[in-house]
Amino acid sequence: MSKTSRLSRQADTAADRTRLGQWLRERRIEAALEAAPLENAMPGDAEQSAPLPIKPQNLMPFNDRPVRLAQVRLVRSGLAAAARDRLLYLVVLGRPVRGVWMAAPFGRYTTAAVPGEIERPAAPVPLRVVCLWNSRRLPDKWLRQCIFATALSAEEHRMLAAALLAIKRGRPLPPPLRPHAGPPLIHPLDPRHNYLDEERETMESLLIEGRRAEGGAAMLPPGDSEIWRPGMLPLAAESAAGYGSVRHYDSLDGTLQLRLLARFPSHTWLVQALDSQGAVTAAFDGWCLTGGAAAISGPLRGGETVIAADSVDAPLQLVSTDGRMQMLTERK
């Protein structure tokens, strides 16, 4: 018998696999279509071209309506290079703090790629998937330059804002949205890592170019960087530490603390066992976390282990291989 042949599988991940299969197919089609970019102009186009009769940018007057929650706005192609080659829609999700809104982009594909992406099956194709994991804080002045396109219903906006908050805190999505979230990202060589990098880069370049265009003032005011911290957001009023969010648990006898750090976009918690001084301790290495009756983690190693984000709904216990148990309660 091989060394690992006793490992067995138990959970049903059929829906996730179907969704991932669909996403990969979209990705593959796109790669094929991008393989040999078509030329912009066809033969004969040039001689058909005439002097510009009117300024094209004035055909639809710039709509300077105020930014509001739930609005969907299209980034103008002149605002960032990343918006010159694709339609980049943003939805305004969070209330402004000192003139800075929280906005999430819509995805390139019609299938959600990771747990931080939510499918909207009834929505028009360009707005089919909202990428909450890639949310950014954007200044009102900059967002006003994006063109108003449409608005989500108040109910849907409320639901997505709640989902964004859940993701930031590493908690389960609101139940109605769970069937519409993307599959977990587990494997280090999963092609979705490349996709996430591309999308992150798109949003980051958008921020950087916007800052450059504003002379560095509007996007990230010097000396005003605290407004970019999660704690300053009204939706993230709870304390946050580590990256993402943090939750603390204490054992009943006070000898052990657990710190859970949210990890994006894999939607997992990094669990750290801490001693009474708050330092990571290996004293509980080999112990496993259980939630309800089921094990939810592998054994701690070096004082750390990883669990899925939605596995901390039930009360937690830490169980040793010889049956000892530490009951844990969440610190409020």
Added chain:
Amino acid sequence: MGTTLADWTEWHARCALLLCGDAARTALPAFVHLRFKKYIRQYGAYLAGGADGALPMPAINDAWQLFETHLAVDETRDGRVYKTWLFDRVAGSSDDPVAVIQGGATLLLRDVVREYLRREHSPAGTVSLQAPLANGESVWTLEELLPDTADPASEAARRECEALSDGAAAVLFETTTLRERVAVLAKDLGLSCAHPDVVCAAGCGKTLTALAWQNVMQRLAARVRASFAGENREQLSLLAIMTATALQQRVRGWAAVEKNTAHLFKLAESSI
């Protein structure tokens, strides 16, 4: 027949093609249909055996209809802001306006064709769990990318695997370069390899940083395959995942006290 600027501006101004004159009503659908066909042929050539003939091709008016309806996000005029996006591109370019608009329309059409092929050509739900995905980015199977969780009853076996993967990660960690460690850390923290601070910490360009991640993970997979040659693919995949997790933890520990990388934790904290 090509399109003219007058065709595009008329379409933009009148909102619907049916309200346009004969010239625009002829030229624009012909342009879209021609590009549509080129994309379909391109995809056909990409498929094994170049199954061009098997791919569905919409009629000229259907192609135009797909183009317009796919891109609209609303029934109102506001919902057709993609037209503004198309003409905005002209303002930012010194190239021939028609070429710029056609280039933009071609880019948009690529999304339309992708969705069309997804709906009309893709055999939904027939992806084999065991078939390599082989999409140019991965040779892994769905079963390997999304393994089921281990049975808690097999915890002893899992612990054994973790000990093995931790050993593999320790050896691999010693062989990683600074650039590779920064790339692994960036991925773990959810930062882009193109982020200026990540690039600075890695000491190379964004492309090399992204490649460093690929390199270290390919090396990891090769090491797991070599070290556990007797295992089946399912177990190898689990071991690769566990080894990657162990490697991330080692890199995290290293980076927390490394002068050039410690600030990346704070950066990740402020990124959402």
